[in-house]
Amino acid sequence: MTILRETALLDEIKVGSIFDKKKSIINCFSNIAIKGHFEFKVVRSSSTRYSLKCNDDRCGWCVRAFRVKDSTLFKIVKIEKNHDRSVNTMKADQRHATSKLISSYIIDNLLDPRFLYMIYAYGLSITVSKDVHNQIFPLAFAIAGYRHKAIAYGIAKVYPKSHHGICIYHLEQNLKRRKVKSEVIKLFQSDARVYWRKEFDLYMSDIAKVDKKTDDYLMEEPPERWACFCSPRRRYDMLTTNIVESMNSVLLEASELPILRMMDFIQVKLQRWFYERRNEAEVAFYDISCWVEEELKKKIDLEFTLNASIMFFV
Numbered sequence: 001m002t003i004l005r006e007t008a009l010l011d012e013i014k015v016g017s018i019f020d021k022k023k024s025i026i027n028c029f030s031n032i033a034i035k036g037h038f039e040f041k042v043v044r045s046s047s048t049r050y051s052l053k054c055n056d057d058r059c060g061w062c063v064r065a066f067r068v069k070d071s072t073l074f075k076i077v078k079i080e081k082n083h084d085r086s087v088n089t090m091k092a093d094q095r096h097a098t099s100k101l102i103s104s105y106i107i108d109n110l111l112d113p114r115f116l117y118m119i120y121a122y123g124l125s126i127t128v129s130k131d132v133h134n135q136i137f138p139l140a141f142a143i144a145g146y147r148h149k150a151i152a153y154g155i156a157k158v159y160p161k162s163h164h165g166i167c168i169y170h171l172e173q174n175l176k177r178r179k180v181k182s183e184v185i186k187l188f189q190s191d192a193r194v195y196w197r198k199e200f201d202l203y204m205s206d207i208a209k210v211d212k213k214t215d216d217y218l219m220e221e222p223p224e225r226w227a228c229f230c231s232p233r234r235r236y237d238m239l240t241t242n243i244v245e246s247m248n249s250v251l252l253e254a255s256e257l258p259i260l261r262m263m264d265f266i267q268v269k270l271q272r273w274f275y276e277r278r279n280e281a282e283v284a285f286y287d288i289s290c291w292v293e294e295e296l297k298k299k300i301d302l303e304f305t306l307n308a309s310i311m312f313f314v
Contacts, residue, residue: 003073006031010081017076018068025050025065025074038083050074059083127159128247132289135277136243138270141263163233166226167241168192175214184211188218192227200229 004012004019006027019025029052033040040061043051047067054061064078127139156162168189175185184207191203200223208215224230254265284290 004028013076013079015076015079019065019074019076021072022047022050022065022067022074025063029063036083054083126247126251128243130243132292133277134289134291136247138247141266161233163231164225165231165233166221168226169241171218171221171226175217178214178217180211180214184214188214194227195229197229200227 002018004017004024006024008017008019008024008028010032013028019028029040038061039055040052040063041055043053043062045051049067050063050065052063053059060080061083062078062080063076065074065076067074126141129137129139131137171192172185172188175188187203187207187210191200191207194200194203204215204218207218218226224232250269251262251266254262257265280290288296
């Protein structure tokens with residue numbers, strides 16, 4: 001038995017199809033409606049059933065599903081896929097494109113979970129990440145009070161798997177303000193970047209031998225907040241808030257504008273970014289992004305160089 005999820009296509013769905021949970025059906029048909037430029041209304045929704053019909057009462061499009069007994073699975077018991085709606089009912093805008101649906105799609109399909117940063121600037125809260133081209137990808141914008149407690153609540157709700165990490169650049173600046181020796185700072189930089197517990201412990205041991213106070217200071221913060229090896233999320237080499245600072249510099253020009261003018265500025269800026277990126281993507285012929293292709297070439301060239309050196313010395 002094949003279990004369908006929210007990414008299922010309309011052609012895959014038929015009477016008897018099973019979805020893993022009710023939320024998957026909701027998101028699946030929301031995506032179908034968005035792609036098909038139509039809207040539906042919920043006839044009935046409960047913990048055991050879910051029924052939809054086209055917003056146009058003259059159209060026969062409908063879906064009916066029931067929960068499978070003693071499980072979270074939902075089974076399609078009726079589906080009519082054909083539309084006979086008027087062209088006037090076709091929608092360019094979409095009430096089904098909710099913030100929850102969009103954030104879920106972005107998290108599951110577009111983003112590498114290693115990158116997720118919040119910016120608090122000028123009363124504007126922004127969530128940014130990085131895409132497969134290693135470019136800044138703004139996710140959401142909101143007007144909020146500076147460090148309002150609702151921000152933390154919102155992050156936990158929309159991005160439940162996000163992790164609060166520490167920028168090692170700022171942590172390093174703290175060490176410099178404490179007059180820590182450059183030798184110890186170099187050990188800290190290496191310690192933060194290693195991926196194995198054994199290496200981490202060795203660097204921490206070296207730090208403790210040279211400067212026990214700094215060792216104690218670093219351990220005041222849980223290592224999973226600043227060390228790669230024990231981070232509960234994949235940070236890779238993203239240990240600083242550079243993309244946040246970059247986004248801050250982009251918005252600097254709009255910082256003194258009224259709120260509506262500032263939002264207009266952001267909209268125009270993002271439209272230009274995404275227009276340029278789409279044009280670049282359309283002419284790309286790699287199976288992977290151009291940035292990844294270039295990074296792989298660098299690694300391969302370096303490997304060939306190392307192999308040649310080893311052969312020469314042997």
